[in-house]
Amino acid sequence: MAVPRLFVDAPFAPQGRLALDAAQGRYLATVLRLGAGAPLKVFNGVDGEWAARVEDAGRRGVTLVLDAPMRPQTAALDLMLCFSPVKRHGTDLIVEKATELGVRTLRPVIVRRTNSDSVRTDRLRAIAIEAAEQTGRCDLPAVHEALPLVRLLEEWGPERRLLFADEAGDAASLMTVLQTVAPGAPLALLTGPEGGFDPEERRVLRALPFVTPVSLGPRILRAETAVIAALALIQAHWGDWRGGA
Numbered sequence: 001m002a003v004p005r006l007f008v009d010a011p012f013a014p015q016g017r018l019a020l021d022a023a024q025g026r027y028l029a030t031v032l033r034l035g036a037g038a039p040l041k042v043f044n045g046v047d048g049e050w051a052a053r054v055e056d057a058g059r060r061g062v063t064l065v066l067d068a069p070m071r072p073q074t075a076a077l078d079l080m081l082c083f084s085p086v087k088r089h090g091t092d093l094i095v096e097k098a099t100e101l102g103v104r105t106l107r108p109v110i111v112r113r114t115n116s117d118s119v120r121t122d123r124l125r126a127i128a129i130e131a132a133e134q135t136g137r138c139d140l141p142a143v144h145e146a147l148p149l150v151r152l153l154e155e156w157g158p159e160r161r162l163l164f165a166d167e168a169g170d171a172a173s174l175m176t177v178l179q180t181v182a183p184g185a186p187l188a189l190l191t192g193p194e195g196g197f198d199p200e201e202r203r204v205l206r207a208l209p210f211v212t213p214v215s216l217g218p219r220i221l222r223a224e225t226a227v228i229a230a231l232a233l234i235q236a237h238w239g240d241w242r243g244g245a
C-alpha cells in the first residue's frame with residue numbers, strides 16, 4: 001500500500017506532534033487500520049511535505065510525530081478557474097479535476113443560466129483538500145465563495161487575461177489564443193453552466209479588454225469536460241506541463 005498522504009492544518013517542526021481531528025483519526029485508524037509506527041506523508045500548505053509516523057492511535061484519537069521535511073513547498077502557477085456551478089456532482093468533479101490540473105484559485109461564478117441554487121464552499125474546499133492529497137500537491141487551491149458574474153468582472157485585476165470559453169462557435173481556438181499568452185503570466189478560464197451564457201452576458205464579456213473568447217472545438221462539451229479539456233491545453237502550452245524533456 002502506498003504511504004498515505006494527509007493535509008494537516010497545523011505548523012510543522014522537527015519532532016513536532018500533530019493531533020488529528022476526529023474524522024482524520026477515524027480514517028487512519030479504522031479505514032486504513034494504521035497503528036503506532038506506521039509511516040505517512042503530511043503537508044500543511046506552507047512547509048512542504050514531511051515524513052511522519054503514527055505515534056498513538058488509541059481511543060483518545062490519533063497523534064502523529066513529524067520526522068523530517070521531504071519536499072519543499074511549491075506554489076501552483078497563477079492559474080484561476082472561474083466556473084458556473086452545475087447540477088449534481090458536476091461541480092464536485094470540476095473542483096477535483098481543477099485541483100489535480102494545478103489550478104491555484106477556484107471561483108464559482110453565478111450566471112443567468114446557473115441552475116444550482118446553492119454552492120457549499122466548505123464542501124468544495126474538502127474536495128480540493130482530498131484531491132491535493134491524492135495528486136501530490138504541497139499547496140491547496142484557494143476556493144472562493146460564489147459570486148455573480150457582474151461582481152467578478154467589476155473586481156477583475158486587469159493584469160490577468162480571462163479566457164472566456166464561448167460555445168457560440170465563432171471564437172478563435174484555445175490553441176491559437178494560448179500562443180499570445182506569456183507562459184506563466186496570470187491567467188484565468190471562465191466556463192458556463194449546462195445552459196451556457198446568455199447573449200447579454202456574452203456581449204458584456206466580449207467587450208472587455210482583458211477577455212479573450214476561446215473555442216474548444218466544433219462540438220458542445222459538458223461544462224465538466226470543457227474545464228478538464230481547457231485546463232489540460234493551458235497547462236501543456238502555458239503552464240507546468242511544458243517542463244521536462
Ligand code: SAM
Binds near residue numbers: 167168194215219
Ligand atoms: N448552452 C450550450 C449549448 O447547448 O449550446 C451548452 C453549454 S456547455 C454545456 C457549458 C459550458 O462549457 C459553456 O458555457 C462553455 O463555457 C463550455 N463549452 C462547451 N463546449 C464548448 C466549446 N465547443 N467551445 C467553447 N466552450 C465550450
